[in-house]
Amino acid sequence: MVRGLYDVAGGGAALTRRLDEICNEVSKAIDNGARIIVLSDRHSDAIQAPIPSLLLTSAVHHHLVREKTRTLVGLVVEAGDVREVHHVALLIGYGAAAVNPYLAMESVEDLARRGTLLADTSPEDAVANLIKSLGKGVLKVMSKMGVSTVASYTGAQIFEAIGLAQDVVDKYFTGTTSRLGGIGLDIMAEEVRRRHVRAYPPGGVAAAHRTLEVGGEYQWRREGEYHLFDPETVFRLQHSTRSGRYDVFKQYTGRVNEQSKRLMTLRGLFSFKEGARPPVPIEEVEPVESIVRRFSTGAMSYGSISREAHETLAIAMNRLGGKSNTGEGGEDTDRLYDPERRSAVKQVASGRFGVTSEYLTNADDIQIKMAQGAKPGEGGQLPGNKVWPWVATTRHSTPGVGLISPPPHHDIYSIEDLAQLIHDLKNANPRARIHVKLVAEVGVGTVAAGVSKAHSDVVLISGHDGGTGAAPLTSLKHAGGPWELGLAETQQTLLLNGLRDRIVVQTDGQLKTGRDVVIAALLGAEEFGFSTAPLVVSGCVMMRVCHLDTCPVGIATQNPELRKRYTGQADFVVNFFEYIAEEVREYLAELGFRSLDEAIGHAEMLDTNEAVDHWKAAGLDLSPLLHVPELADGASRHQVVVQDHGLEKALDNQLISLATDALENREPVRAQVEVRNVNRTVGTMLGHEITKRFGGEGLPDDTVDITLVGSAGQSFGAFVPRGVTLRLEGDANDYLAKGLSGGRVILRPDRSASFVAEENVVTGNVTAYGATGGELFIRGKAGERFCVRNSGVTAVVEGVGDHACEYMTGGAAVILGPTGRNIAAGMSGGVTYVLDLDPSLVNPGMVELEEITAEESERLRGIVTKHRDETGSAVAETLLADWDHTAGRFSKIMPRDFKRVLAAKAAAERDGRDVDEAIMEAAHG
Amino acid sequence: MADPRGFLKAGRQGAKARPVAERVKDWNEVYPDPGIGKTLLPIITKQAGRCMDCGIPFCHSGCPLGNLIPEWNDLVWRDDWHEASERLHATNNFPEFTGRLCPAPCEAACVVDIADDPVTIKNVEVAIIDKAFDEGWVAPQPPERLTDRTVAVIGSGPAGLAVAQQLTRAGHTVAVYERADRVGGLLRYGIPEFKMEKRHVDRRLDQMRAEGTIFRTGVEVGESLTGEELKSRYDAVVLAVGATAARDLPMPGRELDGVHQAMEYLPQANRVALGESVPGQITAEGKHVIIIGGGDTGADCLGTAHRQGAASVTQLEIMPEPPDSRADATPWPTYPVMLRTSSAHEEGGERVYSVSTQEFLGDDEGRVRALRLVEVRMGEKGFEPVEGTERELPAELVLFAMGFVGPERSPLLEQLAVELDGRGNIVRDDAYETSVPGVFAAGDAGRGQSLIVWAIAEGRACAAAVDRWLTGADRLPAPVAPTDRPLVV
Known part of the structure; x- marks a missing residue:
């Protein structure tokens, strides 16, 4: 146990000294066999103030790294200043193995006891909730940074410091990026002193009725944190633009620019070098x-x-x-x-x-x-x-x-x-x-x-x-x-x-x-x-309730009543x-x-160079930020040439000219061409030409029906609209039928291939990602993440890797073979049918499993029949041969929300009620 | 936050006043027994729940005190009245005054007001403080230790009282000087009982005395005690003498009997209402009364005249009749120009707009009998009379309620030799200090006539400045700077 306190009157010097002492104490403790070090700021008093817990933790962590003893001990941090997810994330990121936010815990206990929290929250529940939310918050932060385990996050230091002096970083936050320099320990000690003096006021007299500061971090408060949008700037901006008064607008910008200088933005610290060039x-x-x-x-x-x-x-x-x-x-x-x-x-x-x-x-x-x-x-x-x-x-x-x-x-x-x-x-x-x-x-x-x-x-x-x-x-x-x-x-x-x-x-x-x-x-x-x-x-008046659908000015809401209040x-x-x-x-x-x-x-x-008038800006x-690299003669500081996208080399130029009759006269076109994996994004430009001419409706199905033979490159059939059918005989790379927009994509192995299609992966990962409509038939297996974010395509495949149908919101996926794990994670719409499903592979978060009904059985039979007809699938042939028995082998994965809405819709239709209203009622619970 | 959909579920609802016929027969507040706070209790939770807990609470900005309105709305909604009282007192020494008397710029700035009627903030305030008093939560807050510093506060209106309470609680020894026989300034004798019963002032003064504030009434500083003596006896002096010099209307006939300033009339009525007898009282009884000036003081005269049994009451206003709702020139969240109907207006009387008084006409005994006026319209150089619109109104009592022009030119100000600005207000620096070191000024004396809520805010801010001047420490909150003004276009 090491006390993270220092003599506050001694300022930065005392803080520096105490940190050195603490590092020595920890080293000695390790020599004496300590294997868990608790860094605690408890028991501060009128003389001893707590060292900011992050500084304390990181100082010890880096000291031990330098001494090569870091791996001998675990650091436990017991600190009163820890209350937000970010604080916990930082402590872990700078080496803490465990964090005890005792003051935050005591605070929520107190709130629960006083009944300020929800009525039925006991102090124990409140603390449990706090710990749970801090934990979940840290997980979320880790996931944002692409880190899966706390062990990898501990000491990972994936942070950037803004406004920390280099010598402080070098000594206490070694290796952290801090590009602009900034404050040293003196200023940190001064900040501590200012907080400390509030707890121990001079003369022993504290202001009456003033317990805690209001803060104002997330909501503007007069005595709190500055915000660029405050009542005056919002008012002046709205009034100037509504009444057409540039003079009032200048008042608005004047105030924003002035606020900005109070260290709210980096740009607030700049001034223009007027006179460096003659004005015009x-x-x-x-x-x-x-x-x-x-x-x-x-x-x-x-x-x-x-x-x-x-x-x-x-x-x-x-x-x-x-x-x-x-x-x-x-x-x-x-x-x-x-x-x-x-x-x-x-x-x-x-x-x-x-x-x-x-x-x-x-x-x-x-x-x-x-x-x-x-x-x-x-x-x-x-x-x-x-x-x-x-x-x-x-x-x-x-x-x-x-x-x-x-x-x-x-x-x-x-x-x-x-x-x-x-x-x-x-x-x-x-x-x-x-x-x-x-x-x-x-x-x-x-x-x-x-x-x-x-x-x-x-x-x-x-x-x-x-x-x-x-x-x-x-x-x-x-x-x-x-x-x-x-x-x-x-x-x-x-x-x-x-x-x-x-x-x-x-x-x-x-x-x-x-x-x-x-x-x-x-x-x-x-x-x-x-x-x-x-x-x-x-x-907008910065209500910050954009997620609640209660925006009182009709902006961040879809509620018709609130939208009537819109005045923009x-x-x-x-x-x-x-x-x-x-x-x-x-x-x-x-x-x-x-x-x-x-x-x-x-x-x-x-x-x-203009002196920045703030005690923390020194x-x-x-x-x-202002460095301009030496430029070669004629080099431009802004864009002057356009990118070369290499579209002239695209296979689609050939497809478009083959499709002339369809494009000009809506006449059917049949063609066969070879494809190689250097041909990326095949069919997309052709699709664009059709959409450009015929709009979202496209052309009748199969108007342009092209057979391509060979190994296709990435994004085969991406965004292909209705009217285009691409038949690929061979195999495909990743992103097959990405964003499919009504077209049809059919993939079967090369007719001369000797392998068994359904036992082989014939297309790569992320098939039909974000597809909105059309059909996709794949004879053979697909890779990972099949039909992620599908919202309208009917897709058939004979086996998939992990994460199939994730975040799907519509359409249908029919999987006639083995699957990987985590099927249907985050799936909120559409339906997935899987043959011989292993239920343990389904992510049950948002979906449930159902038997298929007779009606669905017929629909499914139709889809499988089409699959057989288009691809010659042996799997489909076998299933259809004995459909009455094989239909029972299908499981249906149904999103719960989707089911609830469909039920509400069916009920409304039955009762003759307004369907939309019934649905939204169900949604609002 | 309070109920996120509260503003969609409930409309604005205020406290229901007693019937006019009943209330004009007494001097008590217009709300039924046992007072507005309790009257509000059945509805106030829902009303507080209409608060949207805005990201930018414009109410909190519209209030000069910086009242933590979203916080206490939420606390009331959650039924945590004790904490609500704490948060209310965090920014406001005297919510029982503002909850009754403030014209509520907070409500004018309420975000709900953009498309609906604002939250009844003032009612929530008064409900909290009345309950806090009833529950005994408003306890004296004496300092744990005394400093050895002394402060004299001249004037016991809301600014002076706020300065005194803040400095007393900070450990200084504070004496408040009041020239009248009782403490309170305008609160005591300017505000009619039907708007705020004086027991509310007394109750707060009891708390202040228990905290250690010393009151010296009946002392006209500048006469029995000179400015020099004051300065030598106290470490700091705060001038909170108000802006009591009333605007006059020096038209022919001004000298007639029965032509009076509101502030001659109202204090007498207040004394009588509290059981004193005032020989030769100016009274409206049986008279045709004309009030010149359409503001709050005019409304106070109106309600008082009705209670005294006036034959008729007419209120004259030189400005045109304002619109029923917010005028375009005063967009949200500024304090709007609009027609306001106070409780006194509900009780009767006529309001006449766009008129200017030309002459007071007297009878043979030198008493006013009528007033001649003319309609006016806005011309290029201000108001211009409209020809042929002159007319006479019978008037046996004429009351001026046209506002105040600044502090009275008193011997005290001369003795202290504080600098005055062009309008006669006392000049202060950023720290409320006058041109004379150690002498500070707070409230209307420095700002010019304003609202009670500004007076309290100035008092608090001035106290912070005085405390810093005395101790060098930054301990007390300072809600406003001397130069702060309400938000306007």
Whole structure:
């Protein structure tokens, strides 16, 4: 047991001394045979204050690592300052084997005793709940970081420090990245002193009725933490854009910029080097109309926000020539073709909701969301009570059934996979720019370089402070880094590697003022995304109840009653962006730039020398952000050339010319071609041509019926629409029929193959991922993750690997052979039939097993018959030969939510009630 | 948080006042026995549950005190009244005053108000504090130790009382000087009993005395005790003398008998209501009464005149009639220009807008008998009379309720030689210190006429500044800076 206390009056020196002593005490204890060391901050008093537990833990941990005795002992941390998931994660990440948050435990006990918690929570329950939630929270953090076991997470130090001095890092947090320098032990001791003095006030008199501070971390409070959006900025922003008053808008930006300087953002610490270049008259600066084209609104899905709010943003951006973003929720057909209400940017995220050939074909930009600023490393969830019928339609899902966007894209496990998805999407719409959205963190520059090499047209560096009120609190506060850091790193890395000129760099993350935009431009961004601010303009008052469907201003809700309260208008949003652009012009003029293009990447125009007026800012060194690599002659600091996607080499060019009759006259086309595994993404560009001409309906089934012989490359048949049938005789790589959009894909082994099809894997992993419609018949087995996020395809296969049908929301999967484990994890819709199912392989979290009914037996017989006819399957032949007996060998995997909704629907139809209402009633419980 | 869907389930509901016919016959508060707090208990849980626990609680910002409104709404909803009282007192020394008298800028800023009617915040406040008193939770909070520092507070209105309570609790020895015979300032003699019964003031003063605050009434500082003496006797002096110089209307006939300032009239009525006798009392009994000024003081005169048995009461206002709901020029969450109907207005009387008084007309004995007015409209240089609209109204009692222009020019201010600004208010720095070291100013004396809630907020903030000046420590909360003003467009 080692006391983590120090003489608070002695300040940083005493703290340093005591840490050294503690390290010695621990070393001695180990010499004396101690194998568990408890670091405790109990028994602090008016003289002795607790050492911050993380500093204490990490100091001891690294001391022991240096002494090579670390593995001899376990560290147990007993600390009063531990209360949040993040605190526990940090302690474990810096070496703690066990954590005792005694004060938090005593606090919840007290709350339970006083009855402030739920009425029937006993003190024991409260403590158990606290421990359980801290534990689950740490698991969630670990999963975000891709770590499976606590043993691997302990001491893993996967954190970035912002604002910690290098000597402190070297001694106590050895190996941690801290790019900007910052505070030392003196300042930490001062922070401790300020807390300590509240517990032991001078003169022994504490203020009456003032027990604990209000905090205000997550909700604004006057005496609490600063927030850029406070009552005044929200009011001034709304009022200025609604009444068309630029003067009030300047009051708003003035206050935000001033707040920013109170150390709320890194950009708040910069100043412009005015006079470094001669100012230019403002009339010579590019006009508002050209600046607003660089603006976009953030990816917020229809579903998470209301139709009214979503369309307001789209209409405004279309008027301005900027771009709005669908978010991960698809887009209704009536908006897809409406030049006023469409969203120019179509997002493709892990859930692939509504990602069809039609959706992609109608995009200006296609954005691949690798991560989200508000909650990097996490997926999303639309709770069932927000999945109203109209939302479900757009997402190709079932009303009232919750939807999960998984954390990863199931088709991306490496940068090569990402390159493949970029290529797939480019094929799905060759005119669209492909974006990749990344979150700022250490190493994002390297990833961005990879993204540039992977032929992405745009890379988006998203700041950590994304605004959704639906994000978990640990993510809101502690995940990701500021865009200033990520953007600077990206710009520098791209320049150094000669990759900058071929990719557009976009940034977002609480951009609020013209000053923010200009700083982003100087750091290297050429396009700018805004989310929270335009929502505030539309009426958002930062309730932070986006997940509850109770948004009182009709934005983050689908409830028709609440949506009536919506007051936003596209004109207000137009005003906002024009005002921002006007401010940008003013700054450009002062700085001596005639256009944003001229300004991009001129980080040397930013200054950090201005004394930062805050007691904690003294040690910061922002100069790494402002470094501009030496540029070769003629090297550009922004994008000047377009990426070479290599589409001219695609097999589809041949397919398209073969399909001329179909494309021009809707006439049937039959052809046979050879395919090799260098032919990636076959059929997708052809599909795009059909969708472009004939819309989402496509052509009648089998209009273009092409047989391909050979070994296909990745993404065979991706996003193929109705009217196209691809018959592959041979085998396929990964991502077969990815995003299938109504077309038919039939795979059978080569006719001359001597092996038994059903005993062999004929296609790779992630088959039919995110498919929305059509048919897929595979004679033979598929790899892992078959039909993940299927929402409409009927797929037949003769065996699968692990994780089949994960997160499925619709369609049907028929598996006529052995399966791997974890079937139907997170499955909320559709149905899966498995022959001779081993029930222990099913993930029972959201589904149950059922016998098939006679009606279903007939349906299934039809599907199996088709499978036999299309593929010549021997398995199907055998089953059909004795169907009355073999039908009983099928098990049906049915999602519980889906079943409940179907029951509600059936009951409503029977009683003649409104089906939608009945469904939502069931969903709201 | 409170019920996340509470605002969807329940509408706004206030306390039900006694019938007009009954309440105008007495001076008691307009709510039934045993007072507004208890009257509210059956409905207040649901009303508190309408609070949305906003990410940005604009109410908490709209309140100069920074009242922790979402917190205590939640606590009331959860039936934890004791903790609610603690949280209420964390920012407000005198919720029983504000819960009755404050015009509730918090409610004007309530997010529910955007599309619905705001939460009855003021009612929740008064329900908490009345219950806290009933339960005996409002106990004296004497300091554990005394400092050896002394402070004189001049004026015992809400600002002075707040300064005194905060500094006493911080361990300083505080004496409050009041020129009137009883403590309370405007609270005592300006506010009619039907708006707040004086027992509420007395109850709070009992607590303050028990905490150690010393009160000296009937002392006109500047006369019996000079500014110099004050400075030499005390380590710090706080001027909380209010802005009691009333705006006058020097029209012909101003000198007539029966033309009075509201603050001549209301204190007398208050004394009588509390059982004193006032020889030569100005009374509305049997008279046609005209009140000039459409604000709260005017409404206080109105309710008082009705209770005295006036023949008729007319309230004149130079501004046009405000809209029934929030005017466009005062968007949410600012304090709105709109028609307000106080309990006094419910009791009768007529309100006449867009008129300006031209002359007071007297009878042969020098008593006012009528008032001549003219309709006005807004012109380029302010209000302009509309020709041909002059008319006379019978008036046997005319009361001025047109606001206050600043602190009275008293000998005390001259003796202390504190600097005044162009409006006659006492100049302070960021720390409430006047131009004279060790002399501070709080409340309307420095700010100009304002609301009770600003007075308490200033008192608390000034106390923090004085405490820091005396001890160098940062212990007390300071909700507002001297320059803070309500949010406006």
